[in-house]
Amino acid sequence: MQRPHHPFWPKRLPHAMTPPQTSLWDNLAISARRYPDKAALVFLGRVFSYAQVQRQAERLAARLQALGVQRGDRVVLDMQNCPQLVIAHFAILRANAVVVPVNPMNRAEELKHYITDPDAKVAITTADLAAELARASNALPAGERLAHLIVTHFTDAFDPADTGEPLPAAWHDWLLTRHALPALEGGAAMAWTDALDNALPLPEPTTGPQDMAVLPYTSGTTGLPKGCMHRHASLMHNAVASAAWSNATAENRTLLVVPMFHITGMVSVMHASIYVGATLVVMPRWDRDLAGRLISRWKVTTWTNIPTMVIDLLGSPRFDQYDLSSLVHIGGGGAAMPQAVAQRLWEQFGLRYIEGYGLTETSAPSHSNPPDAPKQQCLGVPFVSCDARVVDPETLAELPPGEQGEIVVHGPMVFQGYWKRPDATAAAFFELEGKRFFRTGDLGRMDEDGYFFITDRLKRMINASGFKVWPAEVEALMFKHPAIQEACVISARDAYRGETVKAVVVLRPSHKGQVSEQDIVDWCRANMAVYKVPRIVQFADALPKSGSGKVMWRTLQEAEPAG
Template identity: 85%
Template sequence: MSVPATAGPQRPHHAVWPKRLPHSLTPPQTSLWENLAISARRYPNKPGVVFFGRTYTYPELVGMAERLAARLHAMGVRKGDRVVLDMQNCPQLIVAHFAILRANAVVVPVNPMNRAEELKHYILDPDAKVAIATADVAGEIAKADAQLEPRQRLEHLIVTRYTDAFDATDSANVPPAAWNDWLLARHPLPQLAGGSVMDWNDALANDLPLPVPAVGPEDLAVLPYTSGTTGLPKGCMHPHRSLMHNAAASAAWGNATAENVTLLVVPMFHITGMVSVMHSSVYVGATIVLMPRWDRELAGRLISRWKVTTWTNIPTMVIDLLGSPNFDHYDLSSLVHIGGGGAAMPQAVAQRLLEQFGLRYVEGYGLTETAAPSHTNPPDAPKQQCLGVPFLSCDARVVDPETLRELAPGEQGEIIVHGPMVFNGYWKRPDATAAAFIELDGKRFFRTGDLGRMDEQGYFFLTDRLKRMINASGFKVWPAEVEALMFRHPAIQEACVISARDEYRGETVKAVVVLRASHKGQVSEQDIIDWCRANMAVYKVPRIVQFADALPRSGSGKVMWRTLQEAEARSGG
């Protein structure tokens, strides 16, 4: 078989490549909306989404998305406009995501854990005028919006409640009691400082005209934000074609068919849940069993009841489920494919899955900039604690970070990626875009900022980070962003954020804080933690705060965070 140009010359991993698959893929040359519309025509009676016992067929999802798209168009949303989408996993998120695409607009997915201080950036930077949110977070959006200049504010906010999507009185499908406050509570609609607020059901109750479809593979589809070593989060410009490629490729790699029953619990505001699970499932017409958040007992019941065949997760979820006192009551025999990423799967857990269930845990690797997977393990030949091999159509190399010279197998360097899954660049940030790419062998490669090595067979392994980042249970925490938020506390003179070891999360967030002289003795470590919890997403909140008289500095005056990190490592933290 000849190797397509997109896959590059013969690479070592081609020897372990699944024989049933080509090295590269030709994805459909259509918009992402077409995947939902086609699945609805192909499978008119098939469950598309299951949510607490409520089943939605593919035609139902299309009908709701079209009505919402018509409403967005009536609100003034036009081709290329950015629409904020802020929800935990629920059917409305899928409907809204596809409605925005059908309105020829761009989805701006936002982590619902973000608070008002963080949310201002997600309204301001993409110049959003419309947002769609669940009622539990809508108040934070309104609070953020009110702090902006009038010309920067939202014009419309559409608000849904989780109970719009299922029958909360159905005793056979009771959510975990701990979720009642945000899942079942009737949060009142907030007021928008300079705009209108509309209830979800009212928004869908219309017979307004749909706009003419006007987008194709090259048009912008999604603008997910990613943080980095400096400054505020940056928007990653993904056209329809990059997500389409990885949706189709994920389906092919996992041998997916319309008979797949997929447990979707990784968040869809994140690129993995959005592309590798949601878009991939919709592409093949699979059934999605939806969880809004992780709960091991609910997961066990859902896998057993719906005969789930495919489950993408982060390893801590598997560890948690296996540790359930009710585990023996759950039937996992329907699972044929299990895998994920975000953190390494402990070898002992992977071995238990293999011995007890015959399941090989397939680890993968990808970034927001690469539309989820750029690497994954061959399902028939996975290696443990390994990123896998370059994905379909992907050319990945290891280069010296300084000279950019390609390195031989076994040598540590920076992982770089080329392929149709790579984003176009950072929104409004030509400087950051230029710095993120290099040219090698006539191709444009994205610099991941991760250090790794490739073995003789072409499998990649993560060894370190070039970028300063904390990986807490698969959530990426960027110290510079947390520090910038902490500096707003009136008692904090300086703060340096580092990672500390955590038995469950792998890593957790620690802040070394220098207090202003006027506040010493008046503020405790717990006070700082509580303030952080009120002002930033919970996964970013320092679990440990340590007061110091001063932070170590270099001759040029820069804070030497690495000195603090090395001291933490020596202390066993």
């Protein structure tokens, strides 16, 4: 069926792809056989070859089997980016088990849910987080606790005396401090080095495309986080398609700084890169100057990111010292890239910022901009093998181009459903033209060319005297102000209008003390429809962000009534 976006589709790519009918583990095994001595991971001065990554993953898989992990068991993986995360991820898959990736920012009370809901008995974590995970387990009833905790230090993967690039000062204690193994009530903690030091037999590989591979959790608007059941097939499709979309080859050198506990870092960066045999330059967390030095030193070719990272790097006072000339592909999602920043990337570096869109439920991209025909401030077109529509949220009838409704998605990248939540699964899907579509909960529209644009979450709308204000639109406009580094628009109570528009603004360091709240309001009044203008502007040192770098607008919104 011809869709409006087909004329803009990359001519080198088919509209749908047949992914390999193998497990995700096979991607690492095949790349290690093809490129045994090639750099798979670069981390703080140390290089891990593909053969080394495979060998360590197999040793850890053998240990997991010895600890009682069986086919289909769920294993918690709670880490910031590091080589051990990649090794552990593939080890869990090699043990025929299921990865439960957890945001390392979670505290004990939150972590309890990630142990009990997936019925996990084994967890793998870093030493800085181990005590918190043990505290969560120890607080649970005896039958629900972890039985085993494998703990690694960051320094198991790099030499503190030879980090290649100077470490940010704020990282020293975090990365270098040695921690004692925590006490695990009713279980046992084991050091990473001891876990890998074995000659245990490997389990037979028995998983295939239809088996569950990963159980990532998504928070939604209410209640406890829900696990998204992803088979090897759904992640495999988007890993292979992401590599093809960005023209990836084994010669790619990819900066991996988006978190791998998050679906984008896991699928579009880690799995896509391992599939083609590329090199991943791994950062444990974001630091703009280290990123600039790593791109320069390792001649990074590909960088998937959150737009806030690009904004931050471009704002570095040392930016002129960095060489970005090796970059040939840059893109990301999670938030709209401000038009002014995208324009600077194009004019200064000849780089088109490729925005995409996806959810935990869709294995990352369900939409992406065609690399040769991107539109700014746009989600892009439905991704490889994806059928996406805009429907009326009430009637679920498809809407014509230009009309706003809920974005819905069908394709091989869509998850199977929510773990132990048949009610939530039933509510998330509906049938259209004989296909099972997933309801994203995001409001958007499709233009005449078939490109999708987001307007906001289904419930994120400000009704000011009957005028509907979409915060994402106001934020995009505010980014054009030269003093504004970041902005988040929320609703505030108003005795006359019911609701009014409020903007929480982070100023660029160069403009602090030189621009007032009223200056921002006046600029907005001159640059947007009056009903969209923030009546209230509040300056902040930073905006709250999730572990994946998204601005947590709900945190600001929920704090507003109390304020």
